[in-house]
Amino acid sequence: MxxxxxxxxxxxxxxxxxxxxxxxxxxxxxxxxxxxxxxxxxxxxxxxxxxxxxxxxxxxxxxxxxxxxxxxxxxxxxxxxxxxxxxxxxxxxxxxxxxxxxxxxxxxxxxxxxxxxxxxxxxxxxxxxxxxxxxxxxxxxxxxxxxxxxxxxxxxxxxxxxxxxxxxxxxxxxxxxxxxxxxxxxxxxxxxxxxxxxxxxxxxxxxMPLRAVFGNLFGDHVYSHPRALDRRGVWSVDEPSPTIRNARRPQPATYAPHRNDSNYSEVSGLYFRPFHDARGVYTLDEPAPSIVRTSRERPRSSYIDNPHPDDPTPAATAYILTQNDTSRIQGFPADWDWSGCLSRDVDQMIANxxxxxxxxxxxxxxxxxxRGESQPDVPGNFGQWLTKEKRMPSQMVANAKWRVKRARQLLGGRDLRCLGAEAYALETAFEREGLAKAKRSEIRRALRQFREWQEHLQAGI
Ligand SMILES: C[S@@+](CC[C@H](N)C(=O)[O-])C[C@H]1O[C@@H](n2cnc3c(N)ncnc32)[C@H](O)[C@@H]1O
Structure with a gap:
């Protein structure tokens, strides 16, 4: 067409x-x-x-x-x-x-x-x-x-x-x-x-929550009872498991999350270095704040001592983002190759x-x-204006709105500013579609009324 x-x-x-x-x-x-x-x-x-x-x-x-x-x-x-x-x-x-x-x-x-x-x-x-x-x-x-x-x-x-x-x-x-x-x-x-x-x-x-990215990054987790208090216990199913010894024990209710646990971000919140007095810690069930060059910096003692009241978990135990994390949160694919540049420059490019x-x-x-697959909207207040100013009954209003939509389809979704250009394009489309004379004039009239309404709007009437 x-x-x-x-x-x-x-x-x-x-x-x-x-x-x-x-x-x-x-x-x-x-x-x-x-x-x-x-x-x-x-x-x-x-x-x-x-x-x-x-x-x-x-x-x-x-x-x-x-x-x-x-x-x-x-x-x-x-x-x-x-x-x-x-x-x-x-x-x-x-x-x-x-x-x-x-x-x-x-x-x-x-x-x-x-x-x-x-x-x-x-x-x-x-x-x-x-x-x-x-x-x-x-x-x-x-x-x-x-x-x-x-x-x-x-x-x-x-x-x-x-x-x-x-x-x-x-x-x-x-x-x-x-x-x-x-x-x-x-x-x-x-x-x-x-x-x-x-x-x-x-x-x-x-x-979109952070989980959309981190859920895929971390996948499922298993608990493997650590041999010492300072070892981690939670492992992703996508990484090699620890050496199997006497690991088949349920996770104790008292288990304190370890920073290297594969699900650490999930249980501890994620830290995004904030500006001014904004919040620093976010859960996986919400979107991140806007990524900037310094987003993945660790919390400073000034923040830890003076945390934001809405932090869901303490900043001191929150997950610190890697450069790969900020890259993914900014929509870059997992296999994006950032190699060969200064780390600081990469942080800037990601943030930009x-x-x-x-x-x-x-x-x-x-x-x-x-491609003409979408058309500009025909706002509802056009219908209200027809009812009030043109005293049209509801069926006529519905018809007029439908005809404006039809005109816009015929115009391939164009919303041409020049009335002459629009009229020319419409007549060409009528010919192409072989529309009956009566239909053509109904569509022309509806479009004229629509433009009249737009002019009223612009003039602030
Ligand atoms: C906001 S970033 C654009 C990021 C980009 N749209 C993207 O999606 O990754 C602005 C870019 O403008 C570049 N820039 C600044 N001044 C420039 C100049 N005089 N000539 C060419 N590029 C310039 C910077 O190097 C930076 O990469």
Whole structure:
């Protein structure tokens, strides 16, 4: 099924219109900027994108990326827009993705906008000079209200992008971590908010608990009675058992957990080094706090002496995370190869990453919309407005809502900002489907009413 769309905002003629194949087609090609070790690229690949190039200025991140994701990352200072933008434009990507540096916005860093915040503007410059159909940007929540994002947003809007901007909690997108991040998805010619409902509906009803990662890491456990008080007694079934002597004794109720027990994290809580006065100890039945470079540091005596009142178990006996643990909590696969880098740099790359499961879920929603497999929402208050303002009986309201949904299917999920482009695309779809005249005018009328309602909303009436 083919849908012809008109990019009127870009001044393209109908004959130059992109032909979008609904339901299938070649993978969308993406260029990632500020790619780090590759968390976001991994997720986008899993969703079905083809990553054609990735940029980062850190050699070690590029090495890790290339070894694990594929050899398309290059070392480059993205501040050199004049030399890199033409290179990206030649690649003709369908999407530019990236998480520009966030330290200047981050609650963990200085709160003054500096050089690094400028990269949010630079990201917008790359998008505007390449004009891909889509872009996706990730940043810390704080970036929402920054001067850098206000400038970037203006540039992107002027270039014809409709924006879907929201804060997502990674714990609802396949990651056992309460990591709240600003996500902005842009598409040429769309209305703002065009993908909002689809992304929100992709969220899981419950946050993912740490057990989702640690349950698999540690598996089942057996008790083997220790020969001395300072030896451990609990062993994972996935490791070699201790030498069997007189081990067949039940675990005594008085057994005190040993730090090397394979189920130690389960019985003792996990310690994540907190900021300021936040909580440090978490159970496996909740998501982790946002992973930062220092998350796996041991509790200091100041914390042990002054613990958070909500700690489920004492910090002094809590499980201390390994680098492998933080890597897994950030969504990297168990066999991800971090070798050859300074441990401190690896901690930073892990903390920087967009967790791959979250990137994959976002990527899937973009692809579903690109293929016409999802449509923008028809909000319930449209129906209320029809009842109140147009005095429509309930059956007519239901019909009108259904017809708007049908229009959106016919438009392949597009939410075109330009009314002329939308009308043209709709007439093309009517022809393609061979719809009867009466049906066409019902759908046209319902869509007109919907747009009227949207204008009322925008005008604040
Ligand atoms: C928030 S991290 C991105 C993480 C990445 N999206 C991921 O999922 O792993 C920001 C990245 O920007 C890179 N960076 C900072 N300044 C840069 C510059 N001038 N040119 C290129 N990369 C830069 C850093 O090395 C860091 O890897």
């Amino acid at each position: 083919l849908l012809e769309t008109v990019g009127l905002d870009l001044g393209s003629s109908p004959t130059e219109q992109a032909k979008l194949e609904i339901g299938k087609g070649p993978p969308l090609r993406v260029v990632e900027l500020y790619a780090g070790a590759g968390g976001m690229s991994l997720g986008l690949q899993r969703a079905g994108f083809e990553v054609v190039r990735a940029y980062d200025h850190m050699q070690s991140a590029v090495d890790i990326y290339n070894r694990n994701v594929g050899y398309h990352a290059v070392v480059a200072d993205l501040g050199n827009v004049a030399s890199i933008a033409p290179e990206i434009a030649k690649l003709k990507p369908d999407m530019i993705a990236g998480g520009p540096p966030c330290q200047d916005f981050s609650p963990a860093g200085a709160r003054i906008e500096g050089e690094r915040a400028n990269h949010t503007r630079t990201f917008a410059l790359y998008v505007c000079s390449t004009a891909p159909e889509w872009f996706m940007m990730e940043n810390v929540q704080r970036a929402r209200n920054s001067a850098a994002w206000a400038d970037a947003r203006d540039m992107l809007k002027n270039a014809g992008y409709g924006l879907t901007q929201l804060v997502v909690n990674a714990a609802l997108y396949g990651v056992p971590q309460k990591r709240k991040r600003l996500i902005v998805v842009g598409r040429l010619g769309e209305r703002d908010g065009f993908l909002l409902a689809s992304i929100q509906q992709a969220a899981t009803p419950e946050p 990453a967009v967790p791959a499961p979250m990137a994959a879920m976002l990527g899937k929603e973009i692809l579903r919309r690109e």
